[in-house]
Amino acid sequence: MSDVKLDDIVSLAKRRGFIYPGSEIYGGLAGTYDYGPLGVTLKRNITNLWWKMFVQDREDMFGVDSTIIMNPSVWRASGHVDTFNDPLIEDIKTKKRYRLDHLLEDQGIEGVDAMTLEQMAALVKEKDIKSPDGNELGAPAQFNMMFKTHVGPVENDESVAYLRPETAQGMFTNFKNVVDSFYPDIPFGLAQIGRSFRNEISPGNFIFRLRELEIMELEYFIYPGEWEDIFEKWLAAQHEWFRLLGLDEHIKEHEVPKADRAHYSKRTVDCFFEFPSLGFQEVAGLAYRTDFDLKSHQEKSGKNLEYRPKDGGEAFIPHVVEPTFGLDRNVMAVLCNAFTVDEINGEKRIFLKLPAHLAPVKVAVLPLAKNKPELVAKAREIYAMLKQELGAVMWVDTGNIGKNYRKMDEIGVPYCVTVDFDTLEGDTKDSVTVRNRDTTQQQRISIGDLKNVLSHDA
């Protein structure tokens, strides 16, 4: 793993149809990547697994799918309009950039949060504030990480709306709706998988930091007194998730220290995966958000978001434990983890050791020789049968058999089914060769048993 470079994986992902740079024929667009035929299936296998584990298989979960464009008040209540707006200023000499508000606070100036950019700029002049290196500072600039658009035909300040930078708020805004519809017992949760948009200052590292990304997220509403136990349960659930992805042995949990946490969070644990070339990077996080979000929405919206327990207990604003998974980062981790190099007959082999339940193609069917019509016909027959049974089955009849095996290895197909002359007649009539991707071992299996054997793993 150590000598594998991220570039090798990026190349394979593009060459074989997993992930392409966005808008490529026009020179691309920074921070965007498109999923190709195999990538979209891999991604969908992951989201389906997630939805099954966290929503379908549980009694206490409710799925939602909220809009990307929301009432801008949502983002004022959540704090994003403020916190996504960073005033930056540049040291003219060293060209380093600093948070202007932090510089002012370091000078003991108070009330910085309430100041406009102009007011802060004026203070820099007035107090002759220098950079930490003692140099002159340039003009400050505002960095807003939220994408803006306009709702309706008129483009003015009143019509400004934002593309959501996270999916969480769509769940908080639907909290009341779901309670009204189902009145679930607490604890219960809302779940959502969806796109988010962040105008990153420096996107990059393949699909690690994107401007348009997908998040799989849960908001789990609880009694405040129970948060510690529930937090532990979700830590275990997160671990179980990474076990299902085959990543658990490469995941490191990181207890985020108080100073680095959002001010409303009492505990945050991030999950890191070790990527080639990048080292350990965050792929998921678990945060106890207290009642910060619902409370803020109750204040700003003027709507009562309290929950009244069915046993007649006192109404209260539920607290929230929030597990978040970066979908694209999970896909990338699965790809990186699967990327394997070994040797067959002294020849280097690159293959994707994808877990069978995630592999975009489960089985490939190939005739031993492509120009023998009777072989091809029999193979087509088996292909049709398996395709109906398993869905994700690929037909391969180009090149020679060894080449096709390698090609299927490279896209992570767990099993190849080869139809040869012994399938047509003789002692082993009606049996085929099943070749295992990881071991390259072959096994003779009768056609009748084929779908049982293959669907066992898939």
Place this chain on the structure above:
RNA sequence: GCGAGUGUGGUAUAGCGGCUAUUACUCCAGUUUUCCAAACUGGCUACAGGGGUUCGACUCCCCUCACUCGCACCA
């Protein structure tokens, strides 16, 4: 956004102010081939985009876009 660097077929690469732009693999078609990238024949595909200098630019200059590293950011 700033600084530095890079940009040649799908991938990885060679090259030069001037011939039809090199090579390998991939891909496609055909011959061959009875189980691990065999061989042979043929074919498709590239100088990131735009402008300038020049008789002539892939090569030199400018702008744009993208990528890499560093700064900053990571809500």
